Amino acid sequence: MAETVIDIQQLTKSYGTHKAVDHLSLQIRRGEIFGLLGPNGAGKSTTILMLLGLSEPDGGSINVLGLDPTRRPIEVKRRVGYLPDDVGFYEDWTGLENLKLTARLNGISDKEAEDRSLDLLKEVGLQDAAHKKAGNYSRGMRQRLGLADVLIKRPEIIILDEPTLGIDPKGIDELLGLIHGLSRDQGLTVLLSSHQLHQVQQICDRVGLFVSGRLLAEGNLETLSRVLLTDTPLLITAEVDRADDALLTDLQSVEGVSSVRIASGDQDSMRPVEDRTRLEIGVNADCSPEIARTVVASGAALYGLQRKEYGLDEIYRRYFAGGEELGSKRSKRAAK
Numbered sequence: 001m002a003e004t005v006i007d008i009q010q011l012t013k014s015y016g017t018h019k020a021v022d023h024l025s026l027q028i029r030r031g032e033i034f035g036l037l038g039p040n041g042a043g044k045s046t047t048i049l050m051l052l053g054l055s056e057p058d059g060g061s062i063n064v065l066g067l068d069p070t071r072r073p074i075e076v077k078r079r080v081g082y083l084p085d086d087v088g089f090y091e092d093w094t095g096l097e098n099l100k101l102t103a104r105l106n107g108i109s110d111k112e113a114e115d116r117s118l119d120l121l122k123e124v125g126l127q128d129a130a131h132k133k134a135g136n137y138s139r140g141m142r143q144r145l146g147l148a149d150v151l152i153k154r155p156e157i158i159i160l161d162e163p164t165l166g167i168d169p170k171g172i173d174e175l176l177g178l179i180h181g182l183s184r185d186q187g188l189t190v191l192l193s194s195h196q197l198h199q200v201q202q203i204c205d206r207v208g209l210f211v212s213g214r215l216l217a218e219g220n221l222e223t224l225s226r227v228l229l230t231d232t233p234l235l236i237t238a239e240v241d242r243a244d245d246a247l248l249t250d251l252q253s254v255e256g257v258s259s260v261r262i263a264s265g266d267q268d269s270m271r272p273v274e275d276r277t278r279l280e281i282g283v284n285a286d287c288s289p290e291i292a293r294t295v296v297a298s299g300a301a302l303y304g305l306q307r308k309e310y311g312l313d314e315i316y317r318r319y320f321a322g323g324e325e326l327g328s329k330r331s332k333r334a335a336k
């Protein structure tokens with residue numbers, strides 16, 4: 001297994017009485033693309049600042065490439081690239097000039113700076129814009145220039161804070177493809193913060209789900225569904241002509257069923273046909289045959305039965321829709 005390049009243990013940071021990061025423990029391995037996923041204010045940026053030595057923890061420990069960022073921020077900065085959500089460039093300078101400046105600031109010779117800058121501009125698909133002023137770049141181009149800017153010092157880890165914010169869908173795909181390719185080709189470790197689920201899902205090897213400064217769960221999609229949806233890893237929807245209380249009770253007693261509810265029909269794409277009722281049945285094993293038998297035995301007509309596994313989007317939506325009480329229950333479970 002690849003070595004651990006970021007090791008966070010029981011990390012805590014408060015602003016006044018507000019805990020922005022609350023006993024966070026997390027390990028990231030070399031070459032991984034790890035997604036920090038969570039709503040605004042979840043503590044992602046605060047965590048990133050502490051990883052870079054730009055903010056001091058109140059408690060716990062951080063180790064980045066064997067270094068404590070609070071004590072050795074300069075060495076960490078040399079080996080870790082950081083792309084904030086909005087990079088500052090000299091707007092009147094060309095993309096190439098901006099990159100060369102960063103290279104020089106990192107102690108790279110003029111000749112090498114020119115070569116590396118041109119190579120990177122090509123790599124991020126900006127060769128044709130190399131001599132255009134950064135002020136005239138689109139948001140997507142600026143982010144790609146930002147990526148080149150971060151890579152110029154040949155870091156081992158790059159940390160990207162909401163890199164796709166404000167970019168159009170095509171630009172997002174290009175940027176994510178670029179990040180993925182870089183990680184795979186060069187063994188670069190990528191830490192990417194986002195509240196855009198499908199983007200994180202698209203390229204991340206593992207995801208950490210943040211809420212209120214705490215890491216509720218981490219892992220690949222499968223692990224997340226197991227941890228966050230222990231009771232109902234699968235959802236079966238049944239479309240019936242009617243659903244009385246007796247049917248709901250019968251379904252609830254089928255082995256493997258953990259929840260039964262009548263769908264609200266608030267999602268257009270899933271709205272049942274008029275005069276039909278859609279039941280959402282949370283199950284921990286596929287008990288479709290027994291569900292079908294129970295519906296038919298009740299005298300109701302069964303129009304359809306569908307089984308699906310949760311995607312990250314759904315985990316996120318369901319999880320956060322669950323509210324505080326559910327959240328704390330689940331976080332305890334996740335912590336086990």
Ligand SMILES: Nc1ncnc2c1ncn2[C@@H]1O[C@H](COP(=O)(O)OP(=O)(O)OP(=O)(O)O)[C@@H](O)[C@H]1O
Nearest residue numbers: 015018019020038039040041042043044045046047
């Ligand atoms: N410098 C600060 N002073 C006081 N409170 C802060 C400061 N920075 C962050 N916070 C608070 O700490 C909490 C975590 O913020 P943080 O920016 O880390 O979250 P985030 O997950 O990165 O969200 P966002 O995507 O909105 O930046 C929030 O409640 C925020 O208001």
